Amino acid sequence: xxxxxxxxxxxxxxxxxxxxxxxxxxxxxxxxxxxxxxxxxxxxxxxxxxxxxxxxxxxxxxxxxxxxxxxxxxxxxxxxxxxxxxxxxxxxxxxxxxxxxxxxxxxxxxxxxxxxxxxxxxxxxxxxxxxxxxxxxxxxxxxxxxxxxxxxxxxxxxxxxxxxxxxxxxxxxxxxxxxxxxxxxxxxxxxxxxxxxxxxxxxxxxxxxxxxxxxxxxxxxxxxxxxxxxxxxxxxxxxxxxxxxxxxxxxxxxxxxxxxxxxxxxxxxxxxxxxxxxxxxxxxxxxxxxxxxxxxxxxxxxxxxxxxxxxxxxxxxxxxxx
Amino acid sequence: xxxxxxxxxxxxxxxxxxxxxxxxxxxxxxxxxxxxxxxxxxxxxxxxxxxxxxxxxxxxxxxxxxxxxxxxxxxxxxxxxxxxxxxxxxxxxxxxxxxxxxxxxxxxxxxxxxxxxxxxxxxxxxxxxxxxxxxxxxxxxxxxxxxxxxxxxxxxxxxxxxxxxxxxxxxxxxxxxxxxxxxxxxxxxxxxxxxxxxxxxxxxxxxxxxxxxxxxxxxxxxxxxxxxxxxxxxxxxxxxxxxxxxxxxxxxxxxxxxxxxxxxxxxxxxxxxxxxxxxxxxxxxx
Numbered sequence: 038x039x040x041x042x043x044x045x046x047x048x049x050x051x052x053x054x055x056x057x058x059x060x061x062x063x064x065x066x067x068x069x070x071x072x073x074x075x076x077x078x079x080x081x082x083x084x085x086x087x088x089x090x091x092x093x094x095x096x097x098x099x100x101x102x103x104x105x106x107x108x109x110x111x112x113x114x115x116x117x118x119x120x121x122x123x124x125x126x127x128x129x130x131x132x133x134x135x136x137x138x139x140x141x142x143x144x145x146x147x148x149x150x151x152x153x154x155x156x157x158x159x160x161x162x163x164x165x166x167x168x169x170x171x172x173x174x175x176x177x178x179x180x181x182x183x184x185x186x187x188x189x190x191x192x193x194x195x196x197x198x199x200x201x202x203x204x205x206x207x208x209x210x211x212x213x214x215x216x217x218x219x220x221x222x223x224x225x226x227x228x229x230x231x232x233x234x235x236x237x238x239x240x241x242x243x244x245x246x247x248x249x250x251x252x253x254x255x256x257x258x259x260x261x262x263x264x265x266x267x268x269x270x271x272x273x274x275x276x277x278x279x280x281x282x283x284x285x286x287x288x289x290x291x292x293x294x295x296x297x298x299x300x301x302x303x304x305x306x307x308x309x310x311x312x313x314x315x316x317x318x319x320x321x322x323x324x325x326x327x328x329x330x331x332x333x334x335x336x337x338x339x340x341x342x343x344x345x346x347x348x349x350x351x352x353x354x355x356x357x358x359x
Numbered sequence: 360x361x362x363x364x365x366x367x368x369x370x371x372x373x374x375x376x377x378x379x380x381x382x383x384x385x386x387x388x389x390x391x392x393x394x395x396x397x398x399x400x401x402x403x404x405x406x407x408x409x410x411x412x413x414x415x416x417x418x419x420x421x422x423x424x425x426x427x428x429x430x431x432x433x434x435x436x437x438x439x440x441x442x443x444x445x446x447x448x449x450x451x452x453x454x455x456x457x458x459x460x461x462x463x464x465x466x467x468x469x470x471x472x473x474x475x476x477x478x479x480x481x482x483x484x485x486x487x488x489x490x491x492x493x494x495x496x497x498x499x500x501x502x503x504x505x506x507x508x509x510x511x512x513x514x515x516x517x518x519x520x521x522x523x524x525x526x527x528x529x530x531x532x533x534x535x536x537x538x539x540x541x542x543x544x545x546x547x548x549x550x551x552x553x554x555x556x557x558x559x560x561x562x563x564x565x566x567x568x569x570x571x572x573x574x575x576x577x578x579x580x581x582x583x584x585x586x587x588x589x590x591x592x593x594x595x596x597x598x599x600x601x602x603x604x605x606x607x608x609x610x611x612x613x614x615x616x617x618x619x620x621x622x623x624x625x626x627x628x629x630x631x632x633x634x635x636x637x638x639x640x641x642x643x644x645x
């Protein structure tokens with residue numbers, strides 16, 4: 038097996054709030070192997086955004102890194118100076134954001150922004166321009182030459198997201214972080230972008246950390262899946278294992294709630310009863326216990342740890358999968 | 360979708376569709392031309408005294424009449440425009456530049472710096488401008504530089520506040536975060552992303568500010584706090600005329616018209632610029 042590009046070990050992050058310290062991430066482990074696409078699934082507030090902000094070290098000012106390490110190609114990112122970290126961003130690690138309508142500067146042309154992203158390169162203006170055209174072509178934008186003079190508002194949402202992807206891949210990063218890049222797009226575009234992303238990944242050979250709460254997209258794109266709940270990784274494994282044979286009750290319920298998997302027409306879509314636990318005053322034992330229908334007494338006393346080889350789950354219950 | 364055009368041609372083609380903006384542009388151009396070429400256009404030396412022909416109405420020799428010392432009012436108005444232009448040019452560019460730097464510092468810098476600067480801006484703005492000017496003049500004596508200094512000090516907070524608010528709003532925007540995530544330094548973000556986004560409101564503010572500054576200079580000169588006689592200024596023309604209003608209305612009329620023209624011209628022009636500079640409207644057929 039090749040060495041991992043990103044190896045997060047035991048990462049804990051808390052936010053200092055007026056009501057106390059909010060434990061946003063607790064003991065998170067995540068490994069991204071070279072050339073793999075890892076999907077992170079979880080509902081809103083489960084710590085996905087905190088996790089990626091921690092990787093690129095752009096956490097909110099009230100965030101505190103408790104413990105853990107974020108190893109990127111062998112070095113711990115948490116130990117780098119801000120200046121060293123900045124030189125990694127946009128070079129080794131790139132990012133695509135959720136909403137393409139707001140992630141491009143509205144008053145600069147596409148060409149200007151694409152040349153701008155290449156600020157580290159010593160190439161001439163014409164070379165940067167040529168590279169921009171080439172990148173736009175690769176993400177499937179028609180007539181890239183003339184798009185360079187346009188402003189973001191001239192382009193549709195799908196086009197803008199393609200531009201954002203082109204900009205992120207410009208430096209040929211080792212790791213591309215995509216934060217729900219298709220959530221703001223409509224369904225047909227979503228498929229197009231996903232396919233293009235997969236092609237580009239093969240071409241550039243980078244690893245992708247793909248965040249989404251859309252299970253269909255994850256199933257389409259990713260090699261491995263990490264399921265997060267309330268700041269913890271509850272299940273991790275290959276796409277096939279997690280989707281076909283979910284071990285954790287949360288993953289099972291999440292899959293049951295996926296509209297694409299509901300066979301019978303129904304007026305009442307399934308929901309997971311209850312809500313996220315209070316992350317300031319954490320409950321004892323399993324974080325999912327309150328919403329779990331199979332909880333036993335042990336679940337209230339002891340926090341389950343991720344266990345298993347390859348396909349891991351953090352649950353005390355014996356394998357309840359169908 | 361039309362092809363994106365250059366900024367200048369874009370501005371003009373939009374001005375054509377906006378009669379009020381065009382009127383503003385024409386007025387502003389006329390004032391600027393008349394003022395710049397005042398030394399060649401003025402029929403007389405604005406300081407030439409001719410007591411024989413004092414306070415006469417408009418005639419072929421004196422188009423706008425003469426004042427209480429028989430000086431040609433048209434020449435004085437033209438040269439007075441140079442004072443107004445100089446004051447607004449220097450005062451606005453200096454206060455805009457300083458306001459830009461302070462506003463960005465407050466908007467993007469640490470919180471304690473922001474607090475200190477905001478308190479400073481509010482303190483300066485809480486003084487009534489005229490009282491502030493009186494206090495400064497009492498210390499330094501009346502002169503054009505004092506007027507410029509007072510205007511700069513009182514305008515800096517206006518620009519700085521706009522820049523600060525805009526910078527803070529931009530700071531939260533996704534594309535700034537995206538830039539950071541792509542490794543841009545704070546300097547690069549300020550120069551390449553914040554500045555282009557706040558340039559338009561800043562220039563609109565500046566063009567709207569011209570009448571205010573000209574009015575302030577005229578006001579201070581009217582009160583005798585500005586340029587010292589016999590240098591002509593629109594305010595001092597009004598002041599002279601005011602004392603002799605019963606003898607002739609012409610000095611007041613001649614001193615007032617350019618003030619009104621400047622106010623109308625720059626306001627119309629500024630409002631039209633505001634629409635034009637909005638890039639969302641650029642390249643679209645209205």
